[in-house]
Amino acid sequence: MDRAIAPAAQTQRKRRRWLTVAGGLLLALAGGLAFRSVLKPSIRRTDLLTARVETGDVEAALTAAGILIPGREAVLTSPIPSTIRRVAVAVGARLRPGETILELDKELANSALAKLDDEQRRNQNKNSQLQLSLERSLNDLRAQAQVQAVRVRSLQSTLRDEQQLLKIGGGTAENVRQAELNLTVAELEAGRLARQLQTQQRANAADVRELGYTVSMQQRSIGELATKLRQADISSQQPGVLTWVNENIGTTVQAGDALARVADLSSFRVRATISDSYAEALHAGDPVVVRINGTDLRGAVASISPAVDKGVVTFYAQLDNPHHPALRANLRADVFVVTRAHRGVLRVKNGPFYQGGKEQPVFVVRDGRAGRRTVRFGDSNFDFVQITGGLRAGEEIVVSDMKEHLDTPELTIDD
Structure with missing residues (x-):
């Protein structure tokens, strides 16, 4: 015999059915949301770094490591x-x-100076002795020349007498020829003595000059050593x-040998090193930007070392403001050598997103979503990347590393 179901039991059954239907709907809704999230993955805004496209200047630059050195530094040596x-x-x-x-310590140098002084006095004494010896030789030659001159005059008189006797018949032609021969020999001897006297005079002058050079060189050595002693x-x-x-x-x-270094710390310059693979792109006069603790200072390449040491090239940069208060001796700095400059172009801040190519995908942020878009790039530096196509001024892009999402066409940005 059937029994009537109590109203309370019927109400409980209805409630259970409604709860089952509601749970199924909730499960279906959750599944739909999960499926949607799979189709459109999301990312938290706190995990993103973004930057806006703007108009400005982009300078293509080579990066070098630099150190500040005094503008003038004197090395004092021994x-x-x-x-x-x-x-x-x-x-x-x-x-x-x-x-x-x-x-x-000057003791050894003072002893050497005293020795040079003694040698100089000895040279001066030799000079006096040489002068006397040379004068004696010249006096002997002059005396011989004078004697020979007297003999020539005597033979000339004898020749005239013989010629006179021959005319009056009191002499012979043989006597005349002998007188002429004697005179010729005497004149030749007189000429020889005259030439010898001239030669001796020139030789004496050369000997005097040579010893004079020795005295002068010794005097210079004395002066140089005396100067070094004072220094x-x-x-x-x-x-x-x-x-x-x-x-x-x-x-x-x-x-x-170096003993000390004295620097003028009122002005500075930069000594920088760069890989030798960039040596061909480096030129004297190229503009540079020197970054010191967030401060950028302008300058230019002043000189480039011609030698390559362990794969690096050293160059020096002169600053436009070498007296800037941020400058300190031996302070390290980043040096950017500007190779090309673009004015008034589209640019965006450099970041991990940029892989260095001319074209790559980036994520553009708009209405809470980040959509992938292919963008063309130009030159770049440490701060900015030039945009040549694919973006407009004012657009916002993700500049953090997005390698894990390169195959995702769009991301939802969760706050």
Whole structure:
């Protein structure tokens, strides 16, 4: 016998059916949303870095590593072989012109100078002796020449007498010829003595000049050593800051060894290095941008080292403002050598998205979505990339790394 279902049980059954239908609808809605999210993946805005396309300048540049060095730096060297006796000034001190920095031991140099003085006095004595000896030789030759001249005159008189006797019949032709022969021989001897006297005079003058040269060279050596002795107290002729000094007292140094460096820290320049693969693109006069702790300073390449050392080329850059307060000695800096400049072009900030090619896909942000679009690029530098096609000024693109989403046509941006 059938029994009537209670109203409470019927209500409970209806509620259960409605709950089942509602749960199914919710499951269907969740599945639809999940399926939709699979078709259109999303990304959080906090994970994105974006930048807007703008109009401005783009300078194509080569990147080099630089270090600031003083605009003028004097290297003070040892004038003599010696040892370091005393260091008078500490590194970092400001120097006045002529202020002593370091003293060298002068004992050996003073001994060498005394030896040179003794040799010079001996040379001067030799010069006096040579003058006397040469004068004696010349006097002997002059005396012989005078005697020969007297003999020539006597033979000339004898010849005239013989010729006179021959005329009056008191002499012979043989006597005349003998007188003529004697006179000729005497005249030849007189000529020989005259030439010998001239030759001796020139030889004496040459000997005197040679010894004079020796005396002069010795005097110059004395003067040079005396000057080096005065310079043995190492000092700077210009004001500046002592940036380095050899503080090893007692160390032996040779002539020409560096002892100290004095720099003018009121102005600076840049010494930079770059890979030798860019050597052909580097030219004197190229504009440069020197970045120091976020401050950009303009300048130009002043000189380029002709040698390549371990695969790098060294060059020096002169700053337009070498007195900028941000400049410090030995401060490292990024140096950008400008090779081409584009004015008033579309550009966007450089970032991980840029792979260095001329064309690549990027994600353009619009209405909460990031859509993929192929964009053409031109030159670039550390800060900006030139856009030659595919974007307009004011558009916003993703500049963070999007390699994981390159095959996705569109992303939903979740706040």
